[in-house]
Amino acid sequence: MKQVELVNGDLRFPALLTGDGEPVLLLHGFPDTHENWADIMQRLAGAGYTAVAPALRGYAPSCQPGSGDYALTAALEDLMAFTDQLGGRVHLIGHDWGAVLGYLACARYPETFSSFSALAIPPLKRLPQALLRVPEQLGLSAYIPFFQLPLAAETWLNRNDLDGVATLWRRWSPGWEAGRYLEQAKHTLAQPGVLSAALGWYRHLPRLWRRDLRQASKTLLGETRVPTQVLLGESDGCMSPRLLDHTIYPSDFPEGLHVKTLADAGHFLHLQQPDAVAALLVEHIRKEENKTVDS
Incomplete structure (x- = not known):
């Protein structure tokens, strides 16, 4: 496992890298750290892929912008800079905020992503309406x-x-x-400025007076033209699995949609069930690679 950096302008993002093959980019969530992807990354490398897991914007002192901009659109610019550095086309995996960012990226730039796996976050397009039918999610x-x-x-x-x-x-x-997963997350969040930066992602959500954020919201209402997989833990205490009953519409994913819930797993399903999650990730990625070869 190598310690490397990805770059967007003056911002430098610490990252883990391992393996050799098609690039797979893994995005963490809150309150977590990119380092907790290591177990999944080793399994991806064993399956023949290059796995790269960067810190998200703000999760290290070297990637905290002076502007204090932690809007989703700013993180999207980071992500697209990462894909350029990895060769321009990648398989994308995101957990929590990483999944939210992944949905936006795949909706806006589908040509950049060979496949997408969203962990712990159901499809966002119909989430507002789903909240009316799953009121416990408001709590x-x-x-x-x-x-x-x-x-x-x-x-x-x-x-x-x-x-x-x-x-x-x-x-x-x-x-x-x-x-150790929690201890690693706490170590990252205890670094100077990181906790406030991580909260900045939430504090930018209501700023819809910004044109870029309004446009991002509109983008998420469109189709996702990237083969997508959604994985949720059955005991997730952050995002109710019942949301899947009201957010899964295959017509929203014309390139294909696969959904799976995992028993004995909650919000951090990739850490609780690394073997099962890694197997599903590899299966999804290989299926899309085989389609490319067959065509």
């Missing part, structure tokens, strides 16, 4: 407006050696002992 998502409050979120998350972060992990993957 599960109550952390979002809280995170948008100045200072209060940092205070709660930081208390007692980032115990607030540990609380989220326990709620979102109940009954699981996160061990």
Whole structure:
């Protein structure tokens, strides 16, 4: 496993890299770290792929912009710079915020992505309507407006050696002992400026007076012309698996859509069930490669 950097302008993003073959880009979520992809990356490398997992914008001091811009559209610019550095076309895997970013990227730039796997986040196009039918999600998502409050979120998350972060992990993957994964996430979030930067992703959500964010919202209402796989844990305490009943419309994914829920897994399903998740990821990627060869 190599420590490398990806670059977008003056921002330098620490990343892990391993393997040799078609590039697979893995995007982490909150409150997490790119380093927690290592187990999945080793399995992807063993299957013949080059796996690259960068820190997202703000998750290291070297990739915190002076402008303080943590809008999804700014992260999209980072992602497209990454794909250029990896040769221009990649398989994309995203968890949590990484999956949200992946949905936007695949909707806007489908020619860049050979396949997409979204972990722990259902399709976004019909999510607003789904909330009306899955009201418990409003309770599960109550952390979002809280995170948008100045200072209060940092205070709660930081208390007692980032115990607030540990609380989220326990709620979102109940009954699981996160061990070293949680410690690695806390180590990343404890770096200078990282916790506030990570919360900046949430604080930019309501800024729809920005033209780029309004356009991004419109983009997510269109079709996703990338072969897509959606994986959720059956005990996810952040995103209710019941949302799948109201967000899965194959017509929204004309290049194909595969959906799977995993038993004995919550929000951090890729860490709880790395063998099962890696097998599904490899199967999805290979299926799309075989289609290319056959055509």
